[in-house]
Amino acid sequence: xxxxxxxxxxxxxxxxxxxxxxxxxxxxxxxxxxxxxxxxxxxxxxxxxxxxxxxxxxxxxxxxxxxxxxxxxxxxxxxxxxxxxxxxxxxxxxxxxxxxxxxxxxxxxx
Amino acid sequence: xxxxxxxxxxxxxxxxxxxxxxxxxxxxxxxxxxxxxxxxxxxxxxxxxxxxxxxxxxxxxxxxxxxxxxxxxxxxxxxxxxxxxxxxxxxxxxxxxxxxxxxxxxxxxxxxxxxxx
Numbered sequence: 281x282x283x284x285x286x287x288x289x290x291x292x293x294x295x296x297x298x299x300x301x302x303x304x305x306x307x308x309x310x311x312x313x314x315x316x317x318x319x320x321x322x323x324x325x326x327x328x329x330x331x332x333x334x335x336x337x338x339x340x341x342x343x344x345x346x347x348x349x350x351x352x353x354x355x356x357x358x359x360x361x362x363x364x365x366x367x368x369x370x371x372x373x374x375x376x377x378x379x380x381x382x383x384x385x386x387x388x389x390x
Numbered sequence: 391x392x393x394x395x396x397x398x399x400x401x402x403x404x405x406x407x408x409x410x411x412x413x414x415x416x417x418x419x420x421x422x423x424x425x426x427x428x429x430x431x432x433x434x435x436x437x438x439x440x441x442x443x444x445x446x447x448x449x450x451x452x453x454x455x456x457x458x459x460x461x462x463x464x465x466x467x468x469x470x471x472x473x474x475x476x477x478x479x480x481x482x483x484x485x486x487x488x489x490x491x492x493x494x495x496x497x498x499x500x501x502x503x504x505x506x507x
Contacts, residue, residue, distance in 0.1 A: 289430075311493050322394070322480050322498025323433070330493060368432060377448055378423075378496065380432040 283307065284369055284381035292387040296358050301384040303369035304351040310372070312352050314343055317366040317383075359388045392416055394499035396481050402505045403471045411466040411502050413481030420486025422464035423448075423496065424456060426477040433480065439464055441486060471506045478503050 285304045293299055303312065311330040315323035327336050329345035329352060336343045340363075342355040356363055366383045373379045397412045415422065420441045425433040425448075435448030439458040453475060455467045464483075468475060479502045484494040 320500070322482070322500055323496075324498070325495045328493050328495075377435050377438070379449075380434075382430055382432040 283379050286381040286384050290385045300355045302353050308349050313370045315368045361388045361390050364388050396499035396502050400503045407471050408469050414463045415483040419483040421484045423482040424466045425480045428477050473506045476506045
């Protein structure tokens with residue numbers, strides 16, 4: 281059983297559309313991170329959220345940490361082809377190791 | 391700064407062969423990590439080194455060994471490669487001071503693509 285469930289697994293949209301991807305768990309976490317991985321590259325950190333209900337914005341990306349700190353969402357407004365990639369959420373488990381979800385693969389078509 | 395570098399970029403092995411994946415970072419980070427990434431599985435931690443001189447098992451350590459050669463370098467060795475070890479391997483590093491708080495940024499290398507026949 282995965283500690284983190286990400287949905288959807290795959291999303292293909294047209295440039296200019298909005299989208300939301302989710303990261304869910306039954307466990308409570310003190311913090312949660314989102315990474316983006318472009319094809320052929322390693323993941324790059326986008327944001328860390330630490331407070332229940334917290335909302336962080338990074339240009340057209342909006343990240344929210346659930347009130348109960350069990351889930352998170354990433355909303356992209358007016359998606360662009362440069363947003364194409366694999367979006368991974370990650371949390372620290374009880375033995376202080378970073379655990380990743382299986383990711384949402386996003387394709388933004390021009 | 392090069393960040394995190396990995397060699398080789400690609401490798402093909404036959405079952406039973408051995409090889410060492412090399413990783414180096416130039417950010418003076420204390421902690422270093424090895425992950426593997428398989429389709430639909432996200433990234434899974436193989437081994438990590440919280441600081442120079444220490445190494446610990448991650449989620450999937452079987453079939454691998456590691457060496458923290460110095461503060462900059464962390465190598466991953468496959469003693470007898472198996473087809474199940476076909477994967478993309480990523481090395482990462484982080485400062486280490488905030489690791490236990492779960493708020494550190496991990497910086498990843500570009501990966502090594504390994505095919506075991």
